[in-house]
Amino acid sequence: MAYRETEKMRNRKVEARKRIFQCALECVMEGGFRSAQITHVARAAGVATGTIYRYFDSKEELFAEIFRSATQREVDKVAEALATEGSAVSRLETALRQFAERALRGPTMAWSLIAEPVDPKVEAERLLYRQAYARHFEQAIREGIEEGSIPPQEARQSSTCLVGAIAESLVGPLSPAQAEAEKKADQTNSPDKQQPLVDSIVCFCIQGLTGTGR
């Protein structure tokens, strides 16, 4: 007997995996999935490209995991906002507003998660997560219908419309082209210009649900 994985080694490996993951995430945050190449990630993490394949099966797998982790955070935030006190309508309103505001605050990453062209495996995750958002909204809509604050409707379909409306509304403002234009004009995304955008998205959504609120 000569070598057996020891605790110290196990920890070191866990650390290495974490570091690779973290660096890959940073690559995406900086330049989107497009520019996140294995070579870059390897360099950033200070390992050889081959090493990455000891920890992840493939590039797609790695970035699917990145996507999942980043998006799950947002889904959780939505779920959280929907789990507070208050009427279903006001909770939905808060959740939508928060989602949009968070996206506009971190536009590069948000764009990557919402609209950037990505590998098929990552795209598959995206579809799944859009459904995840929709399911949370759906639940809240059902509650609203039950408590009478939302008229009876196909909760499933309405929730999908919600997801589509908010995503589409953000695509333009988040797009790299837009970001470029804003960098030239003023300092950064000024919140004062974003407020009305968010307001009108939320208005449309709530009214689509309830028939009131404008």
Next chain:
Amino acid sequence: MAYRETEKMRNRKVEARKRIFQCALECVMEGGFRSAQITHVARAAGVATGTIYRYFDSKEELFAEIFRSATQREVDKVAEALATEGSAVSRLETALRQFAERALRGPTMAWSLIAEPVDPKVEAERLLYRQAYARHFEQAIREGIEEGSIPPQEARQSSTCLVGAIAESLVGPLSPAQAEAEKKADQTNSPDKQQPLVDSIVCFCIQGLTGTGR
């Protein structure tokens, strides 16, 4: 003097371009942009790959043109539906309904146009065309506001929400995965199952606009 482009030749070239274009379109209709490779198109059109580059600058250019042509048809249909007689609301309703029904009738192509991952140049066209849809809707919304059938609102933002809601609602039903499942179950997309889907999308949208209609 020995050769000068003659009428006959000019026509033949126009024909050739059309044939290549048509075959490329058919490739997309069958398998989406993904499977539409230059080699395939060339084979389908009965020409060499090099010939294609006499008629189109690049693959992206060719498929961007395909995309434009196919999407313009849909935009025109929407514009047409919005240009009829009647209140803005009822025209919008018709336009939305027609759009969804057309997409569900040709799901493969619709999916390619709406949601398939595509080359950057084609993606750019897609963004442009989404704006084109939105602008038409926006115009109708303004008219509705003027005539009093739609309450005052940010027409621009609302139109974007419309586009997003309807697109997102269709992504699921149009996706190849879904198509696969339906092929197993029954014959094709049965219109009787689509009706409620379309209805609820349209309901949500109209209510989002007007606050009534459920």
Next chain:
DNA sequence: ACAAAGAATGAACAATGATTCACTTATTTG
């Protein structure tokens, strides 16, 4: 028929980037 000009050809090429693997280095244990 022949020369000039253009069109068509398709195999070779180029570019991109993920993945592999023969080899090196590090760790553990007797």
Next chain:
DNA sequence: CAAATAAGTGAATCATTGTTCATTCTTTGT
């Protein structure tokens, strides 16, 4: 220390596709 085992390395390889271009085939006008 030496044997055993695993982790790490990174240049080479592979795979995929779009694009080019030297060559061949067609058309046209004299």
